[in-house]
Amino acid sequence: MTAPVTSRLSPTAGLLNAMARLYIRRAVPFIAIQEKARDEALNVNHRLRTARDFADTEAAGYIDRTFLNRGTQ
Numbered sequence: 001m002t003a004p005v006t007s008r009l010s011p012t013a014g015l016l017n018a019m020a021r022l023y024i025r026r027a028v029p030f031i032a033i034q035e036k037a038r039d040e041a042l043n044v045n046h047r048l049r050t051a052r053d054f055a056d057t058e059a060a061g062y063i064d065r066t067f068l069n070r071g072t073q
Helices: 011-059 066-072
Strands: none
Touching: none
16 A cells, blocks of 8 residues: 655645745735836837828828818918
């Protein structure tokens, strides 16, 4: 017969688990800060890309703004 497996963990495993829990608890605020910074960078990138696309389209003459000048004449 084989001996039953004990459910008691070694002290090293307990220390490793405690360190992992501590890291996760302390990392949560930093992860939120990093996600916010990433979202802001993506928004800036999107705004710059949109502005560049609009400028290219306007320079190519695809945007007709004559209707805007009708009210001022």
